[in-house]
Amino acid sequence: MSYKEIIAKYADKPGGLIEAYHAIQREMSYLPVEAIAEAAEVFKVPVSQAYGVATFYSMFSVKARGKNVIRMCESAPCHVAGAEEVLAALEKELGIKVGESTADGKFALELTECVGQCQATPVLTVNGKPYFDVSPAKLAGILAEYK
Amino acid sequence: MAEEMRIVLRNYGKVDPLKIDDYIAQGGYKSLEKARSMDKKALIDEVKKSNLRGRGGAGFNCGLKWSFAAGNVSPQKYVVCNADEGEPGTYKDRLIMEGDPHTLIEGMAVCAYAIGATQGYIYLRGEYPFLVETLNIAIGQAKEKGFLQDFDLEVRSGAGAYVCGEETALIESIEGKRGEPRFKPPFPPNEGLWSKPTIVNNVETYANIPVILEKGAEWYAGIGVASYPGTKVFTLTGDVVNRTFFEVPTDTTIRDVIFTFGGGVRDGKKFKAVQIGGTSGAFIPESLLDTKVAFDDMGAIGATLGSGATFVMDETRDIVDVVTRIMKFFEHESCGKCAPCREGTARMYELMEKVNDGHGSAKDTALMNKLGNVMSYSCLCGLGQAAPAPVLTTIKHFGADYQAKMK
Numbered sequence: 330m331s332y333k334e335i336i337a338k339y340a341d342k343p344g345g346l347i348e349a350y351h352a353i354q355r356e357m358s359y360l361p362v363e364a365i366a367e368a369a370e371v372f373k374v375p376v377s378q379a380y381g382v383a384t385f386y387s388m389f390s391v392k393a394r395g396k397n398v399i400r401m402c403e404s405a406p407c408h409v410a411g412a413e414e415v416l417a418a419l420e421k422e423l424g425i426k427v428g429e430s431t432a433d434g435k436f437a438l439e440l441t442e443c444v445g446q447c448q449a450t451p452v453l454t455v456n457g458k459p460y461f462d463v464s465p466a467k468l469a470g471i472l473a474e475y476k
Numbered sequence: 477m478a479e480e481m482r483i484v485l486r487n488y489g490k491v492d493p494l495k496i497d498d499y500i501a502q503g504g505y506k507s508l509e510k511a512r513s514m515d516k517k518a519l520i521d522e523v524k525k526s527n528l529r530g531r532g533g534a535g536f537n538c539g540l541k542w543s544f545a546a547g548n549v550s551p552q553k554y555v556v557c558n559a560d561e562g563e564p565g566t567y568k569d570r571l572i573m574e575g576d577p578h579t580l581i582e583g584m585a586v587c588a589y590a591i592g593a594t595q596g597y598i599y600l601r602g603e604y605p606f607l608v609e610t611l612n613i614a615i616g617q618a619k620e621k622g623f624l625q626d627f628d629l630e631v632r633s634g635a636g637a638y639v640c641g642e643e644t645a646l647i648e649s650i651e652g653k654r655g656e657p658r659f660k661p662p663f664p665p666n667e668g669l670w671s672k673p674t675i676v677n678n679v680e681t682y683a684n685i686p687v688i689l690e691k692g693a694e695w696y697a698g699i700g701v702a703s704y705p706g707t708k709v710f711t712l713t714g715d716v717v718n719r720t721f722f723e724v725p726t727d728t729t730i731r732d733v734i735f736t737f738g739g740g741v742r743d744g745k746k747f748k749a750v751q752i753g754g755t756s757g758a759f760i761p762e763s764l765l766d767t768k769v770a771f772d773d774m775g776a777i778g779a780t781l782g783s784g785a786t787f788v789m790d791e792t793r794d795i796v797d798v799v800t801r802i803m804k805f806f807e808h809e810s811c812g813k814c815a816p817c818r819e820g821t822a823r824m825y826e827l828m829e830k831v832n833d834g835h836g837s838a839k840d841t842a843l844m845n846k847l848g849n850v851m852s853y854s855c856l857c858g859l860g861q862a863a864p865a866p867v868l869t870t871i872k873h874f875g876a877d878y879q880a881k882m883k
Contacts, residue, residue, distance in 0.1 A: 405802060409798065442564060446567060447564075447567055
């Protein structure tokens with residue numbers, strides 16, 4: 330589905346801009362600037378406001394990024410459970426730094442604050458799906474699901 | 477011996493969340509029926525009398541809040557559920573929604589009837605995409621059974637902004653805008669979503685409603701501490717044996733939360749500190765562990781109950797390092813609308829880093845005390861007002877840890 334078709338589906342929803350952005354990202358992983366301009370027109374807000382919304386929320390990206398978004402939690406409960414060690418292993422495994430995407434376009438690596446799965450720290454998510462008690466040894470298996 | 481008491485989690489693990497008949501078999505939706513047979517004022521009085529206070533952290537009397545919106549003559553009103561639980565270490569609302577979504581829906585429907593609203597929204601944090609379907613299935617089933625004939629309920633997803641847990645920022649976000657808090661007053665019960673009277677309550681608050689109506693306000697008011705009756709769900713993280721959750725009456729002590737329910741400190745180590753209420757909570761030393769977890773009891777020791785997140789640290793933990801990490805969180809999550817928070821959180825993080833890296837002095841802690849106090853009364857919303865608490869309380873209770881890092 331094109332971004333125009335996606336946005337059109339949400340046009341009648343009051344305040345539906347954020348829902349539309351989520352839907353675009355499910356298809357494209359990020360919000361292209363043309364999609365933001367289109368959304369501004371459909372939701373009858375200035376482009377500056379639509380862009381402001383896109384850059385306010387940490388889950389939205391206005392830059393192209395890998396298809397599968399990995400987010401490593403760095404909040405205190407994960408921090409004391411060894412999140413940094415997992416993050417270092419992730420960077421090594423993927424060959425990229427936080428904020429970057431792999432050259433094949435498969436993965437983007439980001440940090441996140443608490444994802445609410447603190448019964449099993451440290452936690453990371455891939456496209457919103459949580460993985461529990463992660464350790465460097467578990468990473469290859471998790472990434473294999475998306476290759 | 478302290479015991480668990482499940483009110484909001486009464487059906488957790490007992491019902492299939494995707495089967496409304498399971499919920500009905502437990503007496504579900506009877507309270508909604510009862511509410512609709514009652515006079516609206518009497519219904520709100522009943523909720524008021526139970527003395528149920530908001531479980532999102534602010535502790536406002538729930539029935540009193542409802543009465544403000546009920547008294548407004550606007551033809552359009554809204555009922556909103558704050559399911560944005562973003563406090564690190566908190567997952568109680570997820571437990572309720574994934575284990576027993578109908579208790580939330582029933583609580584919201586009672587509120588809608590009480591204040592005269594026909595539309596509701598569940599603002600679900602973006603980190604819980606898997607719950608959108610659970611909630612939508614539950615809403616669909618409740619509609620099919622005829623429980624929501626005059627009340628429409630829609631799930632809206634957040635997108636990763638801690639500040640959206642603040643009710644006016646949350647409202648802005650539902651309106652499709654940046655989640656920046658509004659100036660108050662007006663308060664949402666008078667002017668909220670799309671400028672209409674709006675009740676915003678936490679998931680845990682709504683989940684109490686069906687039980688209060690079933691068993692009566694007096695029964696509820698008699699549980700736990702009278703000034704903050706009922707139960708509270710706690711989620712334990714950090715260096716504790718049982719990293720788990722439980723629901724206890726509010727007269728339970730912090731010590732029982734950690735040592736009875738949490739099983740004590742892991743690996744045979746000694747207790748050092750606990751942070752309760754989420755990442756903006758105070759750090760509490762051993763000497764204050766016999767405090768009851770109720771709202772005002774916590775306030776009396778300079779702490780908060782907040783979301784009930786309980787982060788335990790053992791004797792080996794570097795408190796200054798943990799607090800530095802926490803200040804990075806606030807610097808990142810400050811929305812930037814007001815200067816005291818935008819600048820304050822950044823400077824606080826800078827100063828904590830300086831101390832943590834071994835370059836600090838007593839001047840820096842004095843400066844942080846001053847800055848923290850200014851922030852606590854001058855920031856626009858709760859985020860900035862509460863952000864200095866971890867710094868201020870650790871300087872107070874764990875001064876030696878700061879000293880150890882100074883030149």
